[in-house]
Amino acid sequence: MDGMNVVGTLFGDGKMFLPQVVKSARVMKQAVAYLQPYIEAEKDEASKPNGRVLMATVKGDVHDIGKNIVGVVLGCNNYEVIDLGVMVAPEKILETARAENVDVIGLSGLITPSLDEMVHLAREMQREDFHIPLLIGGATTSKAHTAVKIEPQYQNGPAVYVADASRAVGVVSALLSEEQKYKFHENTREEYAKIRERRAGRSTKRSVVSYDAATQAALELDWSAYQPPVPQFTGTKVLNDYPLDTLLPYIDWTPFFISWDLAGKYPAILEDKVVGEAATTLLNDAMALLNKIVDEKLLQANGVLGFWPANRIAADDIEVYDDEGTPLATLHHIRQQMQKNPSDPALRSLADFIAPTESGLTDYVGGFAVTAGIGAEALANQYEAAGDDYSAIMVKALADRLAEAFAEHLHERVRREFWGYAADEQLDNDALIREKYRGIRPAPGYPACPDHTEKATLFSLLDATHNTGIELTEHFAMFPAAAVSGWYFAHPESRYFNTGKISRDQVASLAKRKGMTNAEMERWLQSILDYDI
Ligand code: B12
Numbered sequence: 001m002d003g004m005n006v007v008g009t010l011f012g013d014g015k016m017f018l019p020q021v022v023k024s025a026r027v028m029k030q031a032v033a034y035l036q037p038y039i040e041a042e043k044d045e046a047s048k049p050n051g052r053v054l055m056a057t058v059k060g061d062v063h064d065i066g067k068n069i070v071g072v073v074l075g076c077n078n079y080e081v082i083d084l085g086v087m088v089a090p091e092k093i094l095e096t097a098r099a100e101n102v103d104v105i106g107l108s109g110l111i112t113p114s115l116d117e118m119v120h121l122a123r124e125m126q127r128e129d130f131h132i133p134l135l136i137g138g139a140t141t142s143k144a145h146t147a148v149k150i151e152p153q154y155q156n157g158p159a160v161y162v163a164d165a166s167r168a169v170g171v172v173s174a175l176l177s178e179e180q181k182y183k184f185h186e187n188t189r190e191e192y193a194k195i196r197e198r199r200a201g202r203s204t205k206r207s208v209v210s211y212d213a214a215t216q217a218a219l220e221l222d223w224s225a226y227q228p229p230v231p232q233f234t235g236t237k238v239l240n241d242y243p244l245d246t247l248l249p250y251i252d253w254t255p256f257f258i259s260w261d262l263a264g265k266y267p268a269i270l271e272d273k274v275v276g277e278a279a280t281t282l283l284n285d286a287m288a289l290l291n292k293i294v295d296e297k298l299l300q301a302n303g304v305l306g307f308w309p310a311n312r313i314a315a316d317d318i319e320v321y322d323d324e325g326t327p328l329a330t331l332h333h334i335r336q337q338m339q340k341n342p343s344d345p346a347l348r349s350l351a352d353f354i355a356p357t358e359s360g361l362t363d364y365v366g367g368f369a370v371t372a373g374i375g376a377e378a379l380a381n382q383y384e385a386a387g388d389d390y391s392a393i394m395v396k397a398l399a400d401r402l403a404e405a406f407a408e409h410l411h412e413r414v415r416r417e418f419w420g421y422a423a424d425e426q427l428d429n430d431a432l433i434r435e436k437y438r439g440i441r442p443a444p445g446y447p448a449c450p451d452h453t454e455k456a457t458l459f460s461l462l463d464a465t466h467n468t469g470i471e472l473t474e475h476f477a478m479f480p481a482a483a484v485s486g487w488y489f490a491h492p493e494s495r496y497f498n499t500g501k502i503s504r505d506q507v508a509s510l511a512k513r514k515g516m517t518n519a520e521m522e523r524w525l526q527s528i529l530d531y532d533i
Pocket of ligand 1: 055062063064065066067069070105106107108109110111112113135136137138139140162163164165166168255258259260261400403404443444445446447476477478479480481482483484485486527
C-alpha cells in the first residue's frame, strides 16, 4: 500500500509522469492479487483505503479514457474507486452512491450535452440531501461552467472542477481531510462566486450584431466564376473492415501524448528534456501494441461516406437532393454574430461555401462517419480483467488515433479520388495535420458547427448505423467512442472558423427551422449562447 502512496506523491509532485503511474498500478495490482491471501491476514487500519470515490461518464456520453485515467491515479493513491462506466443515468449514480456510502462522486463528459446532465445531477444531489463532494471533469467541462451552472445547484456540499488527473489526488485528499476540507470548500466557493460576478459583468461588452444583420454580412463568394467539382458518385459508399495498416501513416501522435498528460508536439516531444524519455517509452509501448492490434486484427475500422447535389436555399440552410432533384434533407448551420476583425467583416456560416439556388449551379456537399473502435471495449476489458490498466487505456487511446487517422486518410481519398478536385495532391502527414489542402471536413460539435443534433441528419443521409454499426446516443455521442463524423466542403474558399456566441434571435430562427422549441435548441447550444438560460 505504501508503494502506491509513493507513486501517487511522486506524480502529484510532477516527478513521475502519467504513463509511469498507470504502468506502476499494473505492477501493484498484480502484486496485490498475488499477495491477497497474506494481506487479508495482515489487514489493519493502515491499509484502509483513504476514501471511496464513485466515477461515471454521464448519460448520453461514451467517453471514458479521461475518467479511467483518473480512476487509476486515485487507485494508486489508495482510494477505492467504484467505476460505473459510461452513459450512466443520474438515478443510477445517486442510488449507487447511497448504497456504497461513497465519500465523493466524480462525473466525466466530453460533449456539450453532458454539461446539462452534470447540472441536473448537482440539482438532484441537493434535492436528495447529499452532502458529499461532487467532482467535475472531462474535455468539455470548465471551471467557468462549473462555477456558473453546476455549483449554484448544489449548496449542501462542494462542487469542484478538476482540470486533469495530476490534480485529482490533491483535490480529493483536501476534500476528505478533516483539517483541510472546510478551508478548501470555502476557497472554492469564494473563487467561483468571483467567476460568476465577473461573468455577469462581462456580457454587455461584446459586439454581437442581430441575426438579420449577421446574414447581411455573410461571406460573399463569386459564383459566376465557379464550377462546382462533380464527385465520382452520389449517394453513399461503405468502406468496412478497412485495412488498419493503411491508416498508420496518417496518425497524428500529438493528441495521443496529450491524452497521457504529456504536453508537447510530436515528434519534438521525444527530444524534450523533461518528458522526452517518458514520451519515447510511451511511444515504443504504443507501437508494440499497435503492431499487435494490426497483425492480429484486434480492432476493426468501418466507415461510410457520401456526396449529394446541394444548394444553399436560405441564409444558413443547405438543401440536399437525390439525383432526381428531390430534396432529401436540409442542413441547418450557425452563423457568426460577433464582429471581431474589422479587416475581415464577413460573418461566416458553413452555408456560405455552397452555391445558392439562384446561382443556377448544382453544387455538392459530402459527409462521412468512421470508427476504429470496433473491438476496443472487449480488448480493453480483457486487459483490465488482467489488472493491466495501462494496456486497457492504451487500446482506447490508439483506437481514437486510428479513428482520426481514418478520417484524415478518407478525406485525402475524397480530394484525390472520390470527389477528385485535387487528383494530383501530394502532401506528407505533417502538411495534412496542418490542413494544407483545399476543402474542409467540419465535424458537428466542433466550433464551425457546434450543434451536435445535426449528426442526426448526417447519420440518416449516410444510413451510418446500418452501414457501419456506429450508433448515436440520445445526446448524439457516437458509439464506439473512437469515432469521427463530419461534412465535406470542396469550395477553395472554405475554411474552418469558430461561430462564437450567438443570440436569442438566431436561436429562435434555428429552432423554427429545425422544428424544435427555443428551450430545446438552447439546451443543445448552451455553450455558445450569448445569454444565460
Ligand atoms: C482526442 C479528442 C477526440 C478523440 C477521442 C476522444 C476521447 N476519448 O477523449 C476522438 C477522435 C474520438 C474525438 C471524437 C469526437 N470529438 Co473530440 N476531442 C478530442 C480532443 C482533441 C482531446 C480530448 C482528450 O484529450 N481526450 C483525452 C482524455 C484523456 O482527456 P479528458 O477526457 O479531457 O480527461 C482528462 C481531464 O478532463 C480529466 N477528467 C476527465 N474526466 C474526469 C472526471 C473526473 C471526476 C475528474 C476529477 C477529472 C476528469 O482528467 C483526464 C486525464 O487528465 C478535444 C479537444 C480538447 N483539447 O479537449 C476534442 C473535443 C472534446 N472533441 C469534440 C467533438 C465535438 C468531437 C466529436 C463529436 C466530433 C465528431 N463529430 O466526430 C467526436 C465525438 C466522438 C463520439 N464518440 O461521440 C469537441 C467537444 C465540443 C463540445 N463541447 O461538445 C472538443 C472539445 C473539440 C472542440 N474544440 O470542439 N475527439
